[in-house]
Amino acid sequence: MSGGLTSLSFPKNAHAALANPPLLKAIAHIEETLVSGRRRAAEALPEFEALRDAGRDIKAHTLAHLDLYLEAFERKVVEAGGFVHWAADAADANRIILDICQKAGARRVTKGKSMITEEVGLNAYLQANGIAPVETDLGEYIIQLRGETPSHIIAPAVHVNKEQVAADFRRVHTDLDPKRNLDEPTSLLAEARGVLRERFLSADVGITGANFLVAETGSTVIVTNEGNGDLTQILPKTHIVLASIEKVVPTLEDVATIMRLLARSATGQEMSVYTTFSTGPRRAGDPDGPEAFHVVLLDNGRSAMLGSEFEDMLRCIRCGACINHCPVYRSVGGHAYGSVYPGPMGSVLTPSLQGLEKSAHLANASTLCGRCESVCPMRIPLPKMLRHWREKEFERHLTPKKARFGLAAWRFLAARPRLYGLATRLGAWGLARLAGRDGALRQVPLAGGWTRWRDLPAPEGGTFRTEWAKRGRK
Amino acid sequence: MTTPKPRVALFVTCLVDFFRPTVGFSAVKLLEDAGCEVSVPAGQTCCGQPAYNSGDRAGARALAEQVIALFEGFDQVVVPSGSCAGMIKTHYPDLFSGEPNWRLRAEALADKTHELTSFLVDVLGVAPLPVTFEGTATYHDSCSGLRELGVKDQPRRLLSAVDGLTIKEMHDPEACCGFGGAFCVKYDEISNAIVDRKVADVRTTGAELLLAGDLGCLLNIAGKLKREGSSVEVRHVAEVLAGMTNGPAIGETRK
Numbered sequence: 001m002s003g004g005l006t007s008l009s010f011p012k013n014a015h016a017a018l019a020n021p022p023l024l025k026a027i028a029h030i031e032e033t034l035v036s037g038r039r040r041a042a043e044a045l046p047e048f049e050a051l052r053d054a055g056r057d058i059k060a061h062t063l064a065h066l067d068l069y070l071e072a073f074e075r076k077v078v079e080a081g082g083f084v085h086w087a088a089d090a091a092d093a094n095r096i097i098l099d100i101c102q103k104a105g106a107r108r109v110t111k112g113k114s115m116i117t118e119e120v121g122l123n124a125y126l127q128a129n130g131i132a133p134v135e136t137d138l139g140e141y142i143i144q145l146r147g148e149t150p151s152h153i154i155a156p157a158v159h160v161n162k163e164q165v166a167a168d169f170r171r172v173h174t175d176l177d178p179k180r181n182l183d184e185p186t187s188l189l190a191e192a193r194g195v196l197r198e199r200f201l202s203a204d205v206g207i208t209g210a211n212f213l214v215a216e217t218g219s220t221v222i223v224t225n226e227g228n229g230d231l232t233q234i235l236p237k238t239h240i241v242l243a244s245i246e247k248v249v250p251t252l253e254d255v256a257t258i259m260r261l262l263a264r265s266a267t268g269q270e271m272s273v274y275t276t277f278s279t280g281p282r283r284a285g286d287p288d289g290p291e292a293f294h295v296v297l298l299d300n301g302r303s304a305m306l307g308s309e310f311e312d313m314l315r316c317i318r319c320g321a322c323i324n325h326c327p328v329y330r331s332v333g334g335h336a337y338g339s340v341y342p343g344p345m346g347s348v349l350t351p352s353l354q355g356l357e358k359s360a361h362l363a364n365a366s367t368l369c370g371r372c373e374s375v376c377p378m379r380i381p382l383p384k385m386l387r388h389w390r391e392k393e394f395e396r397h398l399t400p401k402k403a404r405f406g407l408a409a410w411r412f413l414a415a416r417p418r419l420y421g422l423a424t425r426l427g428a429w430g431l432a433r434l435a436g437r438d439g440a441l442r443q444v445p446l447a448g449g450w451t452r453w454r455d456l457p458a459p460e461g462g463t464f465r466t467e468w469a470k471r472g473r474k
Numbered sequence: 475m476t477t478p479k480p481r482v483a484l485f486v487t488c489l490v491d492f493f494r495p496t497v498g499f500s501a502v503k504l505l506e507d508a509g510c511e512v513s514v515p516a517g518q519t520c521c522g523q524p525a526y527n528s529g530d531r532a533g534a535r536a537l538a539e540q541v542i543a544l545f546e547g548f549d550q551v552v553v554p555s556g557s558c559a560g561m562i563k564t565h566y567p568d569l570f571s572g573e574p575n576w577r578l579r580a581e582a583l584a585d586k587t588h589e590l591t592s593f594l595v596d597v598l599g600v601a602p603l604p605v606t607f608e609g610t611a612t613y614h615d616s617c618s619g620l621r622e623l624g625v626k627d628q629p630r631r632l633l634s635a636v637d638g639l640t641i642k643e644m645h646d647p648e649a650c651c652g653f654g655g656a657f658c659v660k661y662d663e664i665s666n667a668i669v670d671r672k673v674a675d676v677r678t679t680g681a682e683l684l685l686a687g688d689l690g691c692l693l694n695i696a697g698k699l700k701r702e703g704s705s706v707e708v709r710h711v712a713e714v715l716a717g718m719t720n721g722p723a724i725g726e727t728r729k
């Protein structure tokens with residue numbers, strides 16, 4: 001949560017974001033990069049819609065037999081010479097990972113890009129225990145330098161522009177020649193590469209997430225565009241994979257199916273540049289690979305979602321398409337949400353992870369426009385689940401009093417058609433009078449939220465029902 | 475032997491009833507021209523969507539029961555709003571998941587409820603009487619109509635038959651306008667940022683008229699255009715199709 005923003009202060013965070021032109025300019029790029037990329041990729045693949053059905057079905061099937069597939073996965077990892085650890089929550093996961101690092105005598109760990117380590121707060125935990133985590137994905141590296149958190153699940157530094165990155169590099173890479181040109185993204189990349197190369201070689205442990213866990217083979221799979229993930233997991237002596245339990249799929253074939261959706265939905269690429277399978281530690285005769293291979297399987301609230309109205313959310317493959325297409329995200333960016341995962345998927349997931357009380361606003365800050373669901377490769381009914389959270393809020397009386405009162409008053413009227421007719425007749429007449437010949441009102445009592453930004457078109461005068469009755473119609 | 479006229483009930487919607495009766499009368503005209511016998515059951519108020527989207531399931535159910543009882547006796551139910559039609563068609567059955575009796579009634583009503591332009595094109599398959607409207611318009615796809623009901627080509631097909639009218643598409647006609655019911659006042663600043671982008675997209679088309687099939691979006695977009703002092707007019711698609719465009723456009727000065 002960048003700058004300590006929380007979900008509880010969402011409106012304030014959003015206000016600050018809307019007053020931050022460089023941020024707005026940076027997130028505006030999502031349209032011509034990620035959104036149009038996805039559109040082109042989906043249009044170019046005739047079976048894209050059928051693939052979405054297939055992807056959904058694979059995940060739904062796996063979730064229905066999750067225990068079975070997780071146990072099968074564990075057996076295969078162990079057969080291949082690896083270790084599997086089960087973590088009930090974030091604290092568990094951190095403790096397990098620290099323990100492995102300490103036993104390996106680690107001082108420095110490299111990390112591949114992973115949202116799950118953000119979810120458990122691994123970096124801060126390792127640092128507090130004397131171990132230096134180094135992010136190796138360019139975007140993650142940039143926000144680590146800036147002391148921020150990712151503002152997007154696949155483009156963690158999407159909120160930063162290249163001038164800001166250049167300034168950060170000059171600040172932190174103190175041996176950098178001041179005359180060195182850092183005007184282009186490629187020169188920035190080269191600079192980061194140079195610094196990271198040395199860190200890769202000196203790391204004792206490499207930590208990655210996983211896009212998939214394959215039950216059939218015990219493999220973990222990551223997809224990246226920079227190859228940093230490969231160096232993270234091949235060079236150090238120990239490789240730790242932290243993955244949540246819903247990442248498992250039955251077979252390699254299933255990975256292939258979902259892979260066809262993942263990059264297309266995320267960036268519009270047919271495939272990410274690197275797709276890496278890890279199965280156990282290095283075997284005799286392998287040219288490279290770690291000596292020890294650990295998989296930490298994290299629950300952190302997920303098993304409680306099974307069988308609930310939020311189970312469908314566990315199909316999520318973290319492609320970010322829902323985020324890219326969300327009009328709210330596109331207005332305020334990711335940090336305003338004050339949660340690890342932003343956008344529609346984040347607003348559905350976060351209350352499960354941190355509790356509904358701490359997540360006020362998230363489910364409500366949506367127009368329910370449905371574009372997220374329409375692009376989600378896993379066909380997750382995100383708006384429906386946002387509405388479920390609103391229902392839970394209402395049931396538990398967490399809905400703000402004013403809104404509750406307004407709703408009750410309106411309900412009372414709407415259930416009494418005659419009274420409703422009278423009230424609306426008076427209201428429409430009054431507003432029309434107030435507007436006079438203007439046709440639109442610049443200010444209306446009790447409607448400040450509307451008229452702060454836009455006029456309120458005036459009613460025509462009589463309500464439809466009165467005009468209809470006047471014509472003697474039924 | 476002539477087939478009897480279909481008995482169609484119009485669900486006016488609370489916004490049309492309150493803000494823009496012209497849309498209701500336009501819908502009636504279009505339906506009658508298409509050979510329907512139109513009724514407007516007295517006692518209708520709101521479909522219950524505000525309660526449903528605020529998490530108040532019981533409140534939504536109470537209003538849904540009221541609507542079901544009032545409308546189930548008709549052959550077809552037509553709604554000049556994708557949002558309210560979507561509420562009845564896709565969400566009413568969900569509201570009664572634990573009550574088989576009500577659920578059956580909800581499903582029966584859902585089956586015969588239609589958004590106006592979809593009813594004219596997909597169900598009746600008739601062309602409206604010829605009308606003329608000189609000018610260039612752009613069409614905003616309202617979210618619920620588009621994504622819950624698949625309303626996209628129907629209004630464009632009907633508009634393409636209007637004499638003198640040219641349609642110029644926005645870069646992203648399917649982008650939300652930021653209305654979102656209570657969202658637009660609860661998160662007004664974000665809502666404003668979203669409608670800002672919509673209005674900018676409208677402007678780049680150079681169209682002098684913006685059309686849509688949902689009054690919520692229309693009030694929002696019109697309100698923003700007026701505040702900016704724009705001369706772009708805003709109307710419900712039914713008004714143009716029915717040729718009922720003599721009165722002022724939404725939010726426009728009365729003559």
Ligand code: SF4
Pocket residue numbers: 265315316317318319320321322323345372375376377378379380
């Ligand atoms: S919810 Fe769907 S669209 Fe959003 S990140 Fe997950 S899989 Fe992608």
